[in-house]
Amino acid sequence: MHVFFTSIGAAGHINPTLPLVRELVGRGHRVSYATDERLRFAIESVGAALVPLPELALPVVNSASHPGDWGTVMRHMMETLIRYQSQIIGDGIIDDYVELQRPDAVCYDNTLTIPGRRAADRVGVPAIALHPTYAANENFSFQSMAESGAGNAPGETGNLFQQMREVGLELADEMGGQAINLFEGPPAPLNIVFIPREFQPAADTFDERFHFVGPSLGARNDDGTWTPPGGGPLLFISxxxxxxxxxxxxxxMCIDAFGDGKWRVALAIGTQVDPAELGSAPPNVEIRPHFPQLDVLRNADIFLSHTGMNSTMESLYHGVPIVAVPQQPEQVANARQIEQLGLGRHLTGRLSPDLIRQAVEDVHADPAVAGNVTDMSRVLQKSGGARAAADAIESHLGARLNP
Structure with missing residues (x-):
């Protein structure tokens, strides 16, 4: 069986799929994967063949460069993503590959990658949606979540999900094509959702088309190494x-909050910040562009996190409570879900070292949070992950290929 995957070249969308690809290859299936050339090593290391797509160059606009102006930031992001997908459709890379190779299925990232579903429908092969975050159906959507306030960023009065939808409509009109809906699309016959049903809003409205397999975790061969520091609780910040x-x-602020030495701190600052801008770090604070996140979370006591869905699931899988500092709308939704389920705390308003420190201390000392996180960790570890996802794909395609 030949399964074709396609996704944008972003860690939050690629990482959940890699253990699934490895599992399918281990079962003797052929897997090809269309994504950014920069991810060749990650794709080939799990046994798939890369079908290279153009590089996705996101604009360097963020909440720091446009303080308080979330609408402008997200509009730049969405315009880039929509135009990128239009470019792929125009280049015909995915259409031509599916037409020539006739895979048994196209697994496409439902949040962003429209060309995959389009190619599957055009050629008439089964389309399987991969959901790295919440799934949408006829009863629940990102739009309805935003209307309830869950998707609005701190300090932003407008509905950002609605703004993103409007950008898609405007650009589609400019290009003379069909509107691109980045977040919802009609449900595929099979939907693999990389969160547990217990974390999904309106969970009881999702039928047998949706398989909530939880996080799909596995070794990341390019993550580097890390040795846990000794002495004191460990705080991971990213x-x-x-x-x-x-x-x-x-x-x-984090360095100022935790520089006294009580906490051992692993602080990931990304590649856009020069460590020299932060001055000399205290000995209990280790600063890197990034850490091998799964290794750190196996040892962490608290995760001070942006609450991207991958990071949220990985933290809860390892039983680590979360202090949430979301940076974009869907992360705000995750942060509120974390707080509502008693899995940590959502920080809102203007931050300060004292506020950050107190939130971390409070969550670390809260027995109710500890119990809730332990329960959720058990749920995640029993959800099935990559094996459950591969079982669902094989069962679905077996039924389709052998009616």
């Missing part, structure tokens, strides 16, 4: 890998 991680002020 704002993820998107352009929104350029936040020198936040990193400096």
């Amino acid at each position: 704002l993820g890998t998107s352009p929104f991680n350029r936040n020198t002020e936040f990193y400096q």
